[in-house]
Amino acid sequence: MARSRNQSLADWMNHHQVTAVELAELVNDAMEQFTGRRGAVSERTVFRWLSGENRWPQDRQRLALENVTGCPANRLGFVPRGRRPAPAPAPQEVPVHRRAFITAATGTAFAVTALNVAATPQRAAARPTVGLGDVQRLRARLTELYEQDDKKGGDADLEEQANIEIRRTLGLQQNGSATGRVRSRLYALAAAFTATALWAAVDSGRLADAQRYMEQAVTLAGLSGDGQVQHQTWRYAAMLADQRGRHADAIAAAEAAMLTAPHRRDPLYTSLSHARLALAAASAGDRSRALRALDRAASAYDRADLAQPRPVSMGFYTHGELHGLTGITHYRLGRAEEAEFHAHQCLAALSTDQRRNGAYYTAQAALAQLGQGDLEQATATAITVIPPPGTVSTGRVPRLLGTFTSALNMKAPGAAITRQWNERARAL
Structure with missing residues (x-):
């Protein structure tokens, strides 16, 4: 059969x-x-x-x-x-x-209720039991935050909600009675919530706060013994170091992600590790290493079983996202034509609810077009992601459009298209 x-x-x-x-x-x-x-x-x-x-x-x-x-x-x-x-x-x-x-x-809810009842000293000394039900509720909450990030991007609200869950998770860890396995999962969840706050701080451009979260996330991930959350934390560390211009640290963090069990066992994690290394190597100017890492990322992705159950933190990493990261790597290497191709491949593969990523990679496509000297097409593409007047826009997209504005003014400072763009961009 x-x-x-x-x-x-x-x-x-x-x-x-x-x-x-x-x-x-x-x-x-x-x-x-x-x-x-x-x-x-x-x-x-x-x-x-x-x-x-x-x-x-x-x-x-x-x-x-x-x-x-x-x-x-x-x-x-x-x-x-x-x-x-x-x-x-x-x-x-x-x-x-x-x-x-x-x-x-x-049994946590029952145990907590019992503690609130006037009791003998022996009962008052009992600690609430923390079990699988608590872990599942926290995981459901983590999923909600990832979905919020997909729609709105990282902002102060996402960061604050992540901080609430960090405190709740660590409160259960410190004050509850749990098995060793449950404690490991609580540390892993605390690390994942901290990584979410880290990401929100990065997306909002507050890199000093992000560094503080990163140090906490690395500690919690280490205590958890969970290879998947350790992989997530190290790739976030690579991203943060890259944002801060610390390219050697970014490469080291990407290599640390490669030492985790998921990188060795699951080709999807392997692919993401190499994609993150490619970005760091490109920023460091190591062209050959960046291109080798891209080849390995694509090869590993082709081997991955996409139907295999994985944590929600890996849900963003689709074939489209791989194209997007590949496009950014090519742009950093000065390969604007290849960068635009992969940006369009990425945008075609994104789902309609990934609005934050859609805007981000559209801005990347505009930069790639500008890198090829196509000013009119580049500005037409970039205009599509300028937020409507009167709205407050946060995150990486406005900063990326600022980068586009600077590049356009350097390339064609006196051109009419540049003056028109500058007038439109003032809305930001």
Whole structure:
């Protein structure tokens, strides 16, 4: 029988932002809860479930998986063996074990309520339990912030919301009772929220504040032991160093991202690492290294399984985004024609809700056109991203248009098209 990918399980993992490694750990934890022996589910086991190679897990694994997800196996896309499979156990068949697991995973609200009741000194000394439910709620909040950034870009509001979540996450870490795995995830989430605040500060041009966030994010990511958030933090560090003109630091940060496990194991992370290195090398004037990194980024992207579940922080990295980063690299290398080609490829691949990225890469296309001496086309392109009169525009796009204005005035200081552009640009 031909295999078919288990899309239902993949969808559940994507929705809850659970990786294959994390799901394996959760299932093993659940098996230990109701059998007293930790399970032996591995990342490979989960990949076999996702690929359809294993269409009906063993009884203990299946029961644990149902406990973790709260869904019966058939709703997770599994197909029983034989024509008349045994029905899935009803919840009342394992009341003690299921209740124990769910309480351990999501019992924070109950524990906090109990603490607020006038109690004996022993009860007052108890600490609220932090579990999987708290982690999932924080991940959902992180997804909301990424979506906000896609639509509006980094601004003071995004930074403040990220700071609220940093304080909330670290409060749970410091004041709650949790397993080692939950603590690791809390550190990873705190690092991701800090990286979001970092990005908002960079997008707003406040690089000193961004540096402070970066140092905090590196510390939290290291405490988490989470390779994916470590990769995210190092690539943000590379971006920040590049913005500050510290090109050697940018290259070193991109190389640090390459030392993480996701870079070695997942070609999509490999591709992004090399794309970030290409940008840093181009800024440093290392043409040959930048072009080699671009080739490796494209090759790795072609090998990546785009259907594999990944954290929401990687959702931005599409084929269009790779074209966009490639275009910027070519522009920094003085290859304006290649830069314009990739900018247009990027814009064609962006989704309609990526308005911030659409404006940013349109401005990049205008710069590439200006680099080729096509003043009229360049100004016509740049005009499309000038915000309407009376609106407040923040982030990298206004600064990029400022760069365009300077370049246009240097290239054709007395031209009529330059005077017209300067009048239009005053709205910024």
